Amino acid sequence: MKDNFTFKNGVTVSNRIVMAPMTISASTADGRVSDEELVYYYRRAKSGIGMIITACAYIMDNGIAFPDSLKVTQDDDIQELAKVAKSIQDGGAKAVLQIYHGGRMANPKYQLGKEVVSASAIAAPRPNMPTPRALTHEEIEALITAFAEATRRAIEAGFDGVELHGANTYLLQQFVSPHSNQRDDEWGGNVERRFTFPLRVVEACAHMIQEYAKKPFVFGYRVSPEEREEPGITMDDTLAFVRALAKTPLDYVHASVGKFDGGSMRDAEDTTSRVALLQQAVGEELAVIGVGALQTREQVEEALATVPLVSLGHALIYDPDWYEKMALGLDDAVHTMLYTSKKDELDIPQSLWEMITTIPGWFTVAQEEK
Numbered sequence: 001m002k003d004n005f006t007f008k009n010g011v012t013v014s015n016r017i018v019m020a021p022m023t024i025s026a027s028t029a030d031g032r033v034s035d036e037e038l039v040y041y042y043r044r045a046k047s048g049i050g051m052i053i054t055a056c057a058y059i060m061d062n063g064i065a066f067p068d069s070l071k072v073t074q075d076d077d078i079q080e081l082a083k084v085a086k087s088i089q090d091g092g093a094k095a096v097l098q099i100y101h102g103g104r105m106a107n108p109k110y111q112l113g114k115e116v117v118s119a120s121a122i123a124a125p126r127p128n129m130p131t132p133r134a135l136t137h138e139e140i141e142a143l144i145t146a147f148a149e150a151t152r153r154a155i156e157a158g159f160d161g162v163e164l165h166g167a168n169t170y171l172l173q174q175f176v177s178p179h180s181n182q183r184d185d186e187w188g189g190n191v192e193r194r195f196t197f198p199l200r201v202v203e204a205c206a207h208m209i210q211e212y213a214k215k216p217f218v219f220g221y222r223v224s225p226e227e228r229e230e231p232g233i234t235m236d237d238t239l240a241f242v243r244a245l246a247k248t249p250l251d252y253v254h255a256s257v258g259k260f261d262g263g264s265m266r267d268a269e270d271t272t273s274r275v276a277l278l279q280q281a282v283g284e285e286l287a288v289i290g291v292g293a294l295q296t297r298e299q300v301e302e303a304l305a306t307v308p309l310v311s312l313g314h315a316l317i318y319d320p321d322w323y324e325k326m327a328l329g330l331d332d333a334v335h336t337m338l339y340t341s342k343k344d345e346l347d348i349p350q351s352l353w354e355m356i357t358t359i360p361g362w363f364t365v366a367q368e369e370k
Contacts, residue, residue, distance in 0.1 A: 001304060007218050009218060009219065010216030013050030013051045013094050014093075015048070019052040021163065021222075023066050029067070030071075038083055038087040042090060044347075045091025045093035049316070049322075053097075054098055056069070056100040058099075059147055062106065062114030065105050066110070070084070073146075089160070094161065095161075097162050099151070099162055100165035103132065104116060104117075117135050118135065118174050119171075122182065137185070155209065155212045161219060162205065167223050167256035168222075172197070176194050178232065191240060198241075203248065209249070221245055223241070225255065226266050234266065235266075235274065239277065242278060253289070255275045257292045260290050273306070275288065300312075314363060317346075317348065317352075318334075318337055339368060
């Protein structure tokens with residue numbers, strides 16, 4: 001895990017460990033960055049990991065899925081975002097801004113009066129979700145521009161890269177899905193036509209990178225391999241999609257799965273790792289970042305035998321010094337759950353701390369280390 005890695009666009013990270021993007025709701029209600037947010041990122045960067053991908057930043061005011069999150073909707077946001085990039089880089093890691101639009105998963109409570117929109121007027125199959133309005137052609141073109149402008153702002157804020165959040169049922173994924181995209185125009189239809197919007201977004205962001213980046217700038221895309229919905233995204237759909245992504249200027253594709261070696265969520269008899277299938281499909285063209293319940297040295301090294309990079313989420317919340325301890329061979333000193341008695345040592349924003357300790361089953365929480 002200590003070997004460095006160079007993406008195809010020329011960005012080199014010092015090792016194969018990435019901090020996964022995780023919702024922390026630690027910004028202010030109007031999207032300004034808080035001091036505890038900066039401390040949270042810096043603390044984990046200085047442990048020695050190679051790259052940190054931020055919590056997702058919304059690109060338009062009608063796409064907000066979380067309270068108190070980063071925003072990248074206008075040029076006035078650049079100065080705030082620059083603080084985040086600097087905090088990560090000062091710690092020694094590469095800084096990547098994840099950008100997204102919530103689409104039908106946007107929460108009306110945080111929409112600043114804007115209506116919820118998506119590819120089609122079909123509500124997400126979850127309790128109390130609103131029925132979105134189908135986007136017009138002109139609005140879709142404006143969204144493509146908004147993703148591109150967000151990429152430019154990330155460059156001007158000093159980030160080392162951007163990741164398009166095309167996973168976890170947000171808008172980019174909604175256009176790929178036959179459940180949420182039932183359009184019959186150029187933005188929908190068969191599986192290839194459902195790729196049109198995300199591929200146009202990739203193209204527009206790549207153009208901004210080419211025009212504005214003065215140094216190598218990493219460009220990634222996060223994908224959820226399957227959906228439970230019927231009809232929903234299948235693994236065959238995703239393999240076709242990532243093969244299309246591999247023909248673009250992207251540097252990497254980042255899996256979003258619950259377990260690194262987990263099989264299909266649609267077919268219990270299909271136990272082949274979804275991450276391994278992504279690697280087999282495009283590993284020669286794109287770096288694949290694997291993820292999923294990786295905490296121990298053995299788990300990470302086994303994953304790195306399949307993919308070139310892995311991202312850690314819970315592990316770096318439980319122990320911000322995870323990488324440093326592993327590098328020193330202090331495996332037994334790594335915290336494997338959240339110890340509430342160590343709150344003052346972990347530099348976790350209060351908002352995230354409250355979510356972790358009140359949502360049952362999300363994290364493993366204990367009072368004292370045994």
